[in-house]
Amino acid sequence: MLCDEDLECIVCCHQYTRSDRIPRILHCKHTFCAPCLGRLCKMDGVIRTITCPMCRWITCTRASLALPGALWVNTEIWDQIPKVQQVKQDVTEDLKDAKAQLLKSSLSFSGQSVFKSTLQKVFSCVLLQGQGMTDC
Structure with missing residues (x-):
């Protein structure tokens, strides 16, 4: 069971939702809401990069994929929403x-x-x- 702090994005401090603030996992296993990840991402040609605000690990995805298609939903948090x-x-x-x-x-x-x-x-x-x- 997760505590209430685990059910909110540490960047914007809003609670995760099943609609607009979906919890998405970076490759470093840290989770943030989709809107924050959208603001953190940078396009570099055909690559989209997102630097984790916690550990600075860089997650790379194809720019042709939309962010929701490129990053998994954190199901542990999703099930608690x-x-x-x-x-x-x-x-x-x-x-x-x-x-x-x-x-x-x-x-x-x-x-x-x-x-x-x-x-x-x-x-x-x-x-x-x-x-x-x-x-x-």
Whole structure:
């Protein structure tokens, strides 16, 4: 069992998560969150290097691989991350999606209303011109 200190990145002091702060292992076996590793990496041609902030060991990966594909997840820490955290995030994302869809549908509805009222004006003008009135 890991203590609470082991469940947070020592660079940024944030707790690891199952979504954006995934614990990834360098070749020296030290673990840091993915965003911190992204800030620590340097590109050198076709090689990406990450110098470990603890032991200075240099981890090299192919630059063509994205960081998540190049470094393993620390499963010992991953298993200790509460799954409730993932459920909360899923619910939050679902709410954001629902809000975006509602906003989109209301915008398209208001757009339809504007289009409909414009059409009504055009056709009323056509009808008026057909009756000999030219107010439009």
